[in-house]
Amino acid sequence: MYNALIYKEWLKIRWAFWGMTLLSLLILTYVLLNIAYGMESVGPKNFWGFVILMNYPFFTDIQYIPVLAGIVLAFAQFSPEMNSSRLKLTMHLPAKENTLLFQMISIGFFLLLGLFILISVLVGTISGFYFPKEVVSFVLNTSFSWSIGGLVAYFLSAAIIIEPVWSRRLVLIPFSLGFLDLFISTGNPHYQLEVFFLFSGLLTSVLILLPAYHFKRGI
Amino acid sequence: MENVVEVKNLTHYYGKKLVFENFNFEIKSGRIFGLLGKNGTGKTTTINILNGFLKPTSGNCLMFGENSYKLSPQTKAKVGFLIEGHIQYSFMSIKQIEKFYSAFYPKWKKEPYYELMSKLAVTEDQKLSKMSCGQRSQVALGLLLAQDPDLLILDDYSMGLDAGYRRLFLDYLIEYAKAESKTIFITSHIIQDLENFLDDCLIIDYKSVLVAMPIREFQKTFKQFRFTVPNPEVMFIKNGIIKNFEKLKDKVTVYTFAEKIDLVAYLNSLNINNSAVEEIPMSLEDAFIGITGKY
Amino acid sequence: MLIKISRIVCLLLIVFVASIYIPKYYWLKFEKNIRRPMVYYSPVNHEFLISKLAGKEMFYVDRKGNKYDRDQFENLTPLLNYRQLISVGKLPDSLNGVALNIESIRLNNIMLRVTTDEIDVKPIQLFPLFESRSGRVRLEMPDDYFRITDRFEFLDCQTNSINQDKTNLFTDALSKEKFSFPAKMISGNPNYKKPFDEGYFVLDSKNKLYHIKMVKGKPLCVFTNIPDSLDIVYMNINETPLREFYGFLFTKQGEAYLISYDNYKLIKLPLDNFDMQKENFSVIGDMFYRTISLTSAKSIRTIVTDRNYRVVDRYEDFWPGNYEMPAGAVAATIFPFALRLGDASSSFSNFYFRFSGIQSLLISIVLTILTYLILRNRKISFKKGWFDLIIVLCTGIFGFIAVLLVKNIDNNN
Structure with missing residues (x-):
């Protein structure tokens, strides 16, 4: 049953997922080119100086990718469920509702996790090509919370989309944004x-x- | 015969607006049960409560003996549910959606589904979102038949369908209902199609139940009489005898469960003596309109 | 059960976010920007001069309450303001019997400072080792950075790989001086615009402090003889032409020392209860005096010493911080606590929790009673609502907001 659910969720989110993966790769390419250009134009020792002594954040272009990916995936996955209350179909499947929901978000979670690990590995590899491991660790440590933020964005967006009452959505949105920030x-x-x-x-x-x-109880 | 569905003392409000109060009915196993009512009388509300998608203000619903908002997966597997508007996962194709659902139902039979699909002018890879309303209704029906549920709940199956698709839909339901102990709970506001289909009917109006009986009994005992009155200013009221009436100048039509002789006696008591009281035969739809009124 | 947990997480999320942002916006509106005064010591009249602001006009007062305008101030602090005084031709020829000239004023003027923000900073542990005697006037950034792990490793910027020869050369030199790898703390001034280079002070794994620099491509590693019992928590190396000390260090006990050029002898600064987490540290030095100031958000303590670090005079001043003002008292009453995710500096983030104290409990109790009434009005039994009451009691206004926004769900029906 889990496989069938994976199949359904994947049908909904595959384009969003591939799109976000492609976008991530494009941005990582840009990061790579940016470092290459910096090393070339100011010279390696000066560029190292910017990064090591002044913490020049050469990788900030990836800062908002995880959040964007989280929100986009949540929309791709849950807005079709809310359209004409299709979630009723899912809730009517012969399984426990909470289990179904956990399974649904686990699918988005694992996809995002995979994407963020890919981004981290690539940005680590790119940094590691030009800089010592101390810089790599600085980069990964800084971007760690961005990745977790992507997962949070996904979970919170899913909850907000599923919430059937607009007034409660309006309560959730500002607190979610504050938390995400x-x-x-x-x-x-x-x-x-x-x-x-x-x-x-x-x-x-x-x-x-x-x-x-x-949603389930119409309250 | 066991009750597949039991609705006990159901009361529901939307905010301050009462939808129904102390609503009771049960559906026996193997019966085709129609919940009939005009738009806005609470048919979908009832179905939503029955499937646990709405918390009633008070009262409760049992399905196969389980409280409807806490159905076990086993019971949910026995219930096929057509959501109003034939809603299905429209991002899936005919093939994908069959593959998806088949994993959930142990009794899944894909043959009736594909048989039904073969009659539609669609390809197996066509997405539901790219189909007509009638085609989508057949997909939803095909999935229900493949699920082979013991109880089929159909919320306004006729919505948006032309006569051909409505007929097709019912033909398949009749086939399905022939099997042992299959129960169907159907709501509709198009009555004429159901005339030779329903076993039991429950006709509801705003806030109240008008009729709850086997359909044959309803058709046999609910009658329409026409007569003229000498005194056009006479006032009729809906009471034990007269369920509904229409009056145009001196021409009066009344609807009643009473026999003609009882009606005449009642009319006499209103000083309506010499009229020729004529019984007019009715179709189910006429009877439905007769009891619910045109407005 | 799971749904109840979900609701509790929802409540906690709202409490958490509220306790960060509500106090934050409160203070954005009500915070008074308290200007910390600057305290100077005049080598002319041997008085403290404290900067004050009246409107936009800056003036100075001494302890007797005399007011000085800017011109008077500059005349009283000629060593600090020598350039201004020269430009108007008012620099005295001598002061306290010592002839003044630009060179000696400039040489003797020093400024050391570290703010509370900088204490916790953990910079990337890679450092440029300058050639300290290149024969050039200006220092040049080297082509490599070093790290001290179990070796003294040089990483070449061009290839991002280890320069083995140089690494071996330096590792051997340190080993010869019984340096025990790896390093615990490395401190130097990586700014190539500094006047000359004194390399780095490195605390080894056995708390021995070494001075390491590069002279004509060769390592120079000297054990400073500074006792390893000293709990060094912060070092700041800053080359000045005066060459009196390499820099300063703080110990865990709140002592501050200068590391002198005289065989690394430590000069203890006469500070009491210095709290480097709360007080900014600064030393202004001139030909005659050292003015050490410890400035917190609510106080300043200034100690003036002579050039031998014997105390000449002291000055202390306190002023109410934001929490001592009415707005602060209100905040401490309304908010049982406040959270802040602060960037203490350019490279470090952490949570700061501020507990308001017992006065906020009153409001929390009132809100708990109010919550109880609201729950009763919503016909929610104590059995179901007790958690809401606890949340409000513990988190006051934040919990109250959360409970109001996330209605208690009725699980029975």
Whole structure:
């Protein structure tokens, strides 16, 4: 049954997923070209100086990719379910509703996770080609919360889309934005916050059950 | 005969607006049960509550003995549900949607589905979103038949369908209903199609139940009489005898479950004595309009 | 059950976000920008001069309450403002019996400072090692950066690979001086615009402090003899032409030392209870005095010493911080706590939690009672609503907002 659900969810989100993957690759290419250009134009030692001594964020172009991907995937996956209340069909499938919902978001979660790991590996490889491992670790540490922010954006968007009552959506939206902002607005590493980000980020995955319950019970 | 569906003391409000109050009915196994009513009388609301998609203000619904908002997966597998407007996953193709659902239902039979699809002028890879309303209704029906449920709940199957598709839809339902202990719960506002289809009917009006009986009994006992009155100013009221009436100057039509002799006696009591009271035969649709009124 | 957990997570999310943003917007509206005063010491009249602002006009007062305008101030601090005084021809020929000339003023003027923000910064642990005696007037950025792991490694910028020869050369030199790898702390000034280069001060894994620099391509590694019992938590190396000290360091105990050119002898600065997490540290030095200032959000402590670091005079001043003002008292009453995700500096983020204290409990109790009444009005039993009450009691206004926004769901029907 899980396989069938994967199949259905994949049909909905594949174009969004490939689109976001392509966009990520384009932006990573741009990051790569940007470093190559910087190394060429100011010379390696000066470019290293910018990065190492002044923390020049040569990789900030990837800052908003995860959030964008999270929101786009949530829309691709859940707006067709809300269109004419198709979620009723899913809820009527012979399985526990909460299990179905968890399975649905697990599919988006794993796809996003894969995409973010790909982005991290590529941005790590690109940085590692030009810079020492200290810089790579700085880059990965800084972009870590952006990736978690992408997952949070996905979970929260899904919950907001599923919520049937507009007034409750309007409550969720500003708080979601405020929460998301903590993950993505910073361009700095958080050496002590990874665990907090990871934990609180994954915790938002259960948020979807409440609006789904509202949908289910028409309240 | 066991009750497949039991609705007990159901009351529902949308905000402050009462939809129905103390609504009770049950559907017995193997019956074709029609919930009939005009638009806005709460048919879809009833179905939504029955499927657990709406929390009633009070009262409860049982399906196969389970509370309808907490149906077990096993029970959900026994229930086929057609959402109003033949809603299905429109981003899937004919093939994809069959493949998807087949994983969920142990009794899945794809043959009736593909048989039905072969009658439509569509390819197997065509997406539902690219089909006509009638074609989509056949896909939804095909999926229900493939699921082979014990209880089929059809919310306004006729919505948006022309006469041909409505007929096609019913033909398949009749085939389906021939099997052992298959129960159908159907709502519609197009009555004429159901005349030779329903076993039981429940006719509801705003806030109240008008009729709850086997359809044959309804058709046999509900009658229409016409007569003229000498005193056009006479007032009729809906009471135990007269369920509904229409009056145009001195020409009066009344609808009643009473026998002619009882009606005449009642008219006499209103000083209407010498009229020729004539019974007019009715189709189911006439009877439906007769009891619910034209407005 | 899962739905209840989902609702609780929803409540916590709202509480969390509210406790960050509501106090933040509150302070955006009500925060008073308190200008921290600057305190100077006049080598002319041997008085403290404290900067004040009246409207947009800056003036200075001393402890006796005398007011000085800008011209008077500049005349009283000729060593600080020598360029201005020269341009108007008012620089005295001598001061305290010492003849003044531009060269000696400039040489003796020093400025050391570190702010609280900079203490926690963890820069990328790669450093450029300058050629300290290149024979050129200006320093040049090297083509490689070093790190100290179990070796003293040089990484070439061009190839992003280890320069083995140079790495071996330096690793051997450090090993010879019994440096124990890896390094715990590396401090130097990587700015190539500095007047000359003194390399780096490196704390090894056994808390021994080494001075390492490159002279004509060769490593120079010197053990400083600074006792390893000193708990060094911060170092700041800053080359000045005066060549009196390499820089300064702070210990865990809140002591501050200058590392002198005289055989790395430590000069202890006469500070009491210095809190580097809360107080900015600055030293203004001239031909006669060292003016050490410790400035927090609510206080300034200034100690003036002579050139031998013997205390000459002290000055202290306190002023109310934002939390001592009415707006702060209101905030502390309304908000049981406040969270802040701050960028303490350009390269570090963390959460800052501020507990308001017991006075906020009153509001929390009132809101809890209010919540109880609201729940009762919504016909939600105590059995179902107790968690909401606890949230409001613990998180006050934030929990109240959350409970109001996320209605208690009725699971029975």
